Amino acid sequence: MSRSTNMRLGGLFSYDRLLACLYQTVIAGLVIGAAYYLLISTQESLEARHIETGFSFLSQEAGFPIGDSLISYSPSDSYGHAFLVGIINTLYATVLCVFLATIVGIVMGVAQVSGNPLIAKMAEVYVEVLRNIPVLLILLFVYGVVLVGLPSVREAIEFIPGGFLSQRGIFLPRPIPGDNITLLLSAMVLGVIATFAFNRWAKKTLDKTGKSYPVIWISLALLILPPVLVNSVIGDALSWEIPELKGFNFKGGLVFRPEFAALVFGLVFYRGAFIAENVRSGIMSVQKGQREAAIALGLSSDRTMKDVVLPQALRTVIPATTNDYASLVKDSSLAIAIGFPDMVSVGGTMIGQNGQAIEVIAIWMAVYLSINLFISLLMNIANKKFQLVER
Structure with a gap:
């Protein structure tokens, strides 16, 4: 055997390597032993309480009502259907809060x-105020102070035509699709395509000739006018159900109950403060010379911010905002404190009825993990698009 081979074998079976392998083996054994002990103890504890394991309970009748549901639900439905209602409520609140918090954060x-x-x-x-107050206190304040101070149903505030604000919640007109809704949706899709094409053309024209167009106003016209014209010509593509005061409450329309409104307002303004700080730091990270050069070229302050500063600031803003989105998703579980039937609230009721805590908690963890991984995927794609590429 050659000397080089002996040296390689000596390095492979050196004392340090053997000691490191021994340490790793012992640690892995301790972790596996602890997991096995925990599994056995859990099984014994469940057997002592006569609790069956598994997810077969999801097919049993739930037997409890849910106040807010975006899909049809009755107490005679299964636990699985009730859990689905909670998951949809969580996703609905999360998507709305992420969208609105982003707008608030950019503006602030x-x-x-x-x-x-x-x-x-x-x-x-x-x-500074919102970032240094616990989010639970903000939710309780909005729910127990702000919404309680709203007028009664009979004295509801009509803040938009057909939209009312009262202690019972927010009532808005509800769109009712007609027979020709497909044509209306097609007009909306064409408006989006036309807007995208116009924005690309306007940018190329600006780069080549320096001539600018009112992109925002023309884009809004392209998005709004086609569906409005189609609906006015056809007449039965879309109608609106206006909420009406009947008895002690409003009937019809879209209803955002106080619990849901408190959750959305609280999370939006709380997480919007964190996103606002991300945006501020991202803007400040752009060199001052970039703004001065844009102004020297004749760009207005608005164009400088929109076309020069913000695109560069996004390289700093996106990674930090990804963490805030993930935190917002997890903060939505605090809806249980104000009575909104999200996934955690519905699952907690199920645990109280059948004791299937392990399975319910496993579903909670899987859903929150899936949502945050999906958000991280989208934000990573956006981050790669805006990051600097070396040539």
Whole structure:
């Protein structure tokens, strides 16, 4: 055997390597032993309480009502159907909160670096106050103080035509699809395609000739006018159900109950403060010379912020905002504190009835993990799009 081979074998079976392998084997054995002990103890505990394991309970009758449901549900439905209602409620609240919190965060983040001292100071106070208060206290404050202070149903505030605000919640007109709804949806899709094509054309024209167009207003016209024209010409593509006061409450329309409204408002303004700080730090990370160069080229302050500063700031904003989105998803579980029937609330009722805590908690963990992994995937794709590429 050659000397080089002996050296390789000596390195492979050296004392340090053997000791490291021994340590790793002992640690792995301890972890496996602890997991096995925990499994055995859990099984014995469940058997002592006469609790069966497995997910077969999901097919049993639930027997409890759910106040808010986006799909049809009755107490005679199964536990699985009840859990599905809770999951849909969680997803609905999460998507709405992420969207609105992003808007609030961008507006407040840009306001913090505004040239107007009053606006900048007000945005700074909002961010500092909201970021340093526990989110649970904000939810309880919105639910127990703000919404309780709203007028009664008979004195509801009509804040938009057909939209009412009262202690019973927010009531909005509900769209009713007609026979020609397909044509209306097609017009909306064509409007989106036309808007995308116009934005690309306007950007290329600006790069080549320097001529700019009112992109925002034209885009809004392309998005709104086609479906409006189709609906006005056809007449039965879409109608609106207006909520009406009948007896002691409103009937018809869309209803956002106080629990759901408190959850959305609380999470939006709380997480919006964190996103606003991400936006502010991202804007400040862009070199001052970039703004000066844009102004020297004749761009307005709005165009400078939209076309020069914000695209570069996104490289800093997106990674930090991904964490805030994940935290918002997890914070939605606090809906149980104000009575909104999200996934955690529905699952807690199921645990109280049948004691299937392990299975219910496993479903909770799987759903929250799936939502956050999906959000991380989308944000990573966006991050790769905006990151700097070396040439």
